Amino acid sequence: MSNRVLRRSRMIQGFMTSAASKATALVLQLLFFPFILHALGTDRYAAFISIQAFLSWTGLMSFGLAPTLPRFIAGARATEDKELQRDLIVWSIILLALVASALAAALFLFGEIIPPARIISSSAGVTTQEVYDAYCTAVGLSCLSLFVAVQPAIRSGYQEIHRTSLLSMAANFIAMTLLFASVGRFASIAIFTAILYAPIIFLLAMDIVALFQQRPYLLARPTNFAQTFKALIGHSSSASAVQVAFLLFAYLPPLVVAHLQGPEPTAAF
Numbered sequence: 133m134s135n136r137v138l139r140r141s142r143m144i145q146g147f148m149t150s151a152a153s154k155a156t157a158l159v160l161q162l163l164f165f166p167f168i169l170h171a172l173g174t175d176r177y178a179a180f181i182s183i184q185a186f187l188s189w190t191g192l193m194s195f196g197l198a199p200t201l202p203r204f205i206a207g208a209r210a211t212e213d214k215e216l217q218r219d220l221i222v223w224s225i226i227l228l229a230l231v232a233s234a235l236a237a238a239l240f241l242f243g244e245i246i247p248p249a250r251i252i253s254s255s256a257g258v259t260t261q262e263v264y265d266a267y268c269t270a271v272g273l274s275c276l277s278l279f280v281a282v283q284p285a286i287r288s289g290y291q292e293i294h295r296t297s298l299l300s301m302a303a304n305f306i307a308m309t310l311l312f313a314s315v316g317r318f319a320s321i322a323i324f325t326a327i328l329y330a331p332i333i334f335l336l337a338m339d340i341v342a343l344f345q346q347r348p349y350l351l352a353r354p355t356n357f358a359q360t361f362k363a364l365i366g367h368s369s370s371a372s373a374v375q376v377a378f379l380l381f382a383y384l385p386p387l388v389v390a391h392l393q394g395p396e397p398t399a400a401f
């Protein structure tokens with residue numbers, strides 16, 4: 133198969149699987165979040181939303197690599213520069229692993245100093261222990277999400293974004309199945325958080341392992357960290373600015389409502 137035909141085939145695969153992935157994600161949100169609201173109740177659901185809003189900024193710690201990395205990997209792939217591919221991918225993975233680990237440690241310590249129930253202004257109807265457990269679970273999953281965010285960027289650079297979409301669909305179906313099985317049996321913010329986010333994190337992590345199995349040359353030691361960082365930083369800074377604007381628009385309002393109005397307005401909002 134020629135490169136041109138292969139690129140067109142992967143473009144079509146990417147479009148179709150991306151559309152299917154977004155459809156399953158929409159079903160998950162529209163159909164199952166009411167189930168979560170019913171299972172958790174207003175107070176717990178408001179706490180769930182507030183915790184997610186509070187931790188949303190952790191995505192900024194990827195330094196805009198997710199939208200920036202694909203073009204550099206695609207360029208290195210087009211020139212068949214395996215050394216540059218290795219530098220881009222391995223250094224990005226190492227960087228995000230270090231950042232995610234440091235961020236997790238800082239957030240866990242922060243949660244010990246300031247009770248999470250106070251951070252999100254949770255209702256008295258939710259115990260401080262349950263909020264703490266939910267906070268710790270969400271911190272762990274958010275930091276793992278930060279690390280695996282490199283997978284879609286890498287696969288996109290190799291024109292293999294259909295793999296990410298297929299994994300996303302599989303994760304959505306797994307989450308739906310687990311939610312169906314759990315509704316009516318227990319009501320825990322931490323468990324519902326894990327059900328929603330753990331499947332996709334696990335599948336993306338497994339695909340990162342598969343990436344190195346498919347391309348053994350990536351396992352060699354990277355060399356040009358400074359040069360790679362310099363090439364990426366200018367573009368990633370612009371991408372980070374866009375992410376900041378989105379997070380302020382999408383996630384700050386629920387946290388403000390939680391502190392000013394309480395759980396019922398937060399759940400309604």
